[in-house]
Amino acid sequence: MTGLFDTHAHxxxxxxxxxxxxxxxxxxxTLDYVVIPSEDLETSQKAVRLADTHExxxxxxxxxxxxxxxxxxxxxAEIAHLAKxxxxxxxxxEIGLDYLYTDKDTQKxxxxxxxxxxxELDLPILIHDREAHGDVLEILKRNADSRLRGILHCFSxxxxxxxxxxxxxxxxxxxxxxxxxxxxxxKEVAADIPMDRLLIETDSPYLTPPPYRGxxxxxxxxxLVAEELARIxxxxxxxxxxxxxxxAMKIYQIHQ
Ligand code: NI
Numbered sequence: 001m002t003g004l005f006d007t008h009a010h011x012x013x014x015x016x017x018x019x020x021x022x023x024x025x026x027x028x029x030t031l032d033y034v035v036i037p038s039e040d041l042e043t044s045q046k047a048v049r050l051a052d053t054h055e056x057x058x059x060x061x062x063x064x065x066x067x068x069x070x071x072x073x074x075x076x077a078e079i080a081h082l083a084k085x086x087x088x089x090x091x092x093x094e095i096g097l098d099y100l101y102t103d104k105d106t107q108k109x110x111x112x113x114x115x116x117x118x119x120e121l122d123l124p125i126l127i128h129d130r131e132a133h134g135d136v137l138e139i140l141k142r143n144a145d146s147r148l149r150g151i152l153h154c155f156s157x158x159x160x161x162x163x164x165x166x167x168x169x170x171x172x173x174x175x176x177x178x179x180x181x182x183x184x185x186x187k188e189v190a191a192d193i194p195m196d197r198l199l200i201e202t203d204s205p206y207l208t209p210p211p212y213r214g215x216x217x218x219x220x221x222x223x224l225v226a227e228e229l230a231r232i233x234x235x236x237x238x239x240x241x242x243x244x245x246x247x248a249m250k251i252y253q254i255h256q
C-alpha cells in the first residue's frame with residue numbers, strides 16, 4: 001500500500017528523539033505526506049523546522065486548548081508571523097476545547113482568537129474537541145463564513161454532530177480509536193461519513209491502534225486506520241487511501 005496521508009502526527013514529540021530521522025525515512029516508504037500539528041510556540045517552531053527540512057512533511061501552528069493558560073497576544077503574534085513566513089505551514093492547529101481540563105472560559109477565548117487568526121491568514125483550522133462537542137459547534141457556527149474551514153481531528157462525536165460540522169465546511173478525521181473492537185458506535189458514525197469528507201490520521205505518538213497497543217505510535221500505522229475504514233465501508237483499501245489523500249491535499253491546499 002502506498003500514497004497514505006497522515007493528517008495529524010506529532011513528530012517533534014520526545015518519543016521520537018532517539019530515532020526521528022530513521023522513523024521519517026521509514027514512513028515515507030508507504031506515505032506521501034504527513035502534517036505535524038503543534039501545541040504551543042515551541043512545538044510550532046519544531047514542527048516548522050521538520051517541515052522545512054523534509055519534502056513530504058507539512059506543519060500546522062497554534063496553541064492547544066490544554067495549554068491556553070500560557071497564551072498571550074505576543075505568543076499569538078509570533079505564531080501568526082511563522083505562518084506568514086513559511087509556505088509549508090498549511091493550517092492553524094491544533095486548537096479547540098478540552099473539557100477534561102479546567103478553565104473553559106480561557107480555552108474558549110483562545111479558540112475564538114485563533115479561528116479569527118486562521119481566517120485572516122486564509123488557512124484551515126485543526127480542531128481538538130474532547131467532551132466539548134456542543135460548545136465547539138456553537139463557536140464554529142458563530143464564526144462561520146466562506147473562509148472558515150478545517151478538520152475535526154480524532155473525531156469522537158455523533159453522526160448528528162458530524163453532519164453539522166460538514167455543513168460548516170469541515171472534514172472528519174479518524175485515528176486509532178476507530179480500530180478498537182469496542183468502538184462500535186464510532187464505527188457506525190464512520191460508515192455514514194461521505195467519502196469526500198473523510199480523512200485518516202494517527203495522532204502519533206499517541207492512540208496506537210491494535211495490534212500494537214502499548215507501543216509508540218508512528219505514521220506508518222495510519223494504514224491500520226485505512227484498512228479498518230475500508231472494511232467498515234466495504235471498499236478497496238487502496239481506493240480509500242487514494243480518496244483520503246486527495247481530500248487531505250484539498251483541505252491543506254497541497255499541490256503536487
Ligand atoms: Ni494531536
